[in-house]
Amino acid sequence: MLSWIPAVQPLLLAAVLLWSARLKLAHPQAEAAARRSALAQLVGEARALPAYRAVGAVEAAVAVALLVPVTRPLSGYASAALTTGFVGYLIYARVAAPESSCGCLSATRTPVKWRAFARAALLVAASVLAATATTGWPAVLAAHRGAAAAVLLAEVAAVLALSAELDRHWLDHLRQLRVRLTHPLPSGGFDIPLASTVEQLHRSPVWHDTAGLLTSDLREHWDEQEWRLLLFTARHGEHSVSAVYAVPRLRYEPASVRLALVDEQTGQTVATHTTTPDTPLPDWVRDRQPVAA
Known part of the structure; x- marks a missing residue:
């Protein structure tokens, strides 16, 4: 019933490999990504960029072959060999250069973690399926368009x-959306330490102008919306006010x-x-202003 699934795997593999090849062949930060990757230690820093671009060229060639149905099953075998090589590279990077960046799908510095291994295993599995396909992906898309799109x-x-x-x-945007929707902070906002507020008060021009009027230490404090109110005598x-x-x-x-100053x-x-x-006065100050006769 689901025998058509192997036939659509070349589309997934081609998309991933072309994205990866674009980084290595055309990205403006390709050189920096190559030097941060484990290739710098594997082949030497001077040869890291040529090796990086060579890998990108191989990825692009395999991706194009995967998109041509007549190359099956050889393109599936080539993809399986390439993705298995990725696993070996990740093992080397993790053991020999644990601080290096993956350099796989983005120029962003990304150390090799379990997610990279899981992704490589997924691609190996998809490559093995692609090698076993008995029909081409165009025919499958024509016959199972909705199901094939869902699988992909x-x-x-x-x-x-x-x-x-x-x-x-994507993940950073989802996290920001969750914060906006769930409002995880309490309604009172951040629990700002009193000492921080007092320090800000002591650094204010108003404090320097009026501290000489005070006859007591801090007596009380409370919060009203965006203000923290500090009470002295x-x-x-x-x-006395x-x-x-x-x-x-x-x-x-x-x-x-x-x-x-309040009587x-x-x-x-x-x-x-x-x-x-x-800057407007706090509401409580405006409310207590004397009304002119």
């Missing part, structure tokens, strides 16, 4: 999942710190001090 998409997804160097093309003329500093909670902007008996703000008038 599943195999491409497996190759992507096993290619650490391609994570930035201060002098205002002959009266509450000095409430509003410090940005989730960003470092000492110049945005502002101060409100505790009336609850009215008797004075404010800012250094960036274009």
Whole structure:
């Protein structure tokens, strides 16, 4: 019933090999990728780039042969030999040059890990299947278009999942989407250490202008949206008032710190001090401003 599956494997193998060959033959960072790969130790740094390009040329030739149905089963055998060689290369890289980059499907520095071995094993298995195909892929696509497309998409997804160097093309985007959808942070935001807020306060121009008015250490603190409020006691003329500093909670902007002096008996703000008038005051300060008669 599924005897047609081997016939579509050349399409998967050709796609992977052409992608890999493009990196080795036409990518602007091919030389850097070659020098970071285990080839630099295997054949010497001076011969790493020629060897890298030679591998790319072989990959391109095998990929083209896989796309020509009349070359079966020889193209399947060639692919099996090539992918088995990939496994040997990965073993060498892991043992002899563990810090080297794979250099397989991307110029991104990617050490050889289990995912690279799993991908190579998948490609070997697909190559063996391709070598056993009894019909060409054009006939199979004509007869089983939907099923063949589903199989190929599943195999491409497996190759992507096993290619650490391609994570930035899909996995990073999925992670960002998950963060946007699930909102993993608590509603209160980051738990910013109080010491960090106090340090920002001490570095603010408002603190340097008004610290001399204070008559107590920090008495209380709380968070309101994007602000952290720090409460002290201060002098205002002959009266004792509450000095409430509003410090940005989730960003470092000492110049945005502002101060409100609040009469505790009336609850009215008797004075404010800012250094960036274009930045709006926190809501609690505006709400306590005295209303002009």
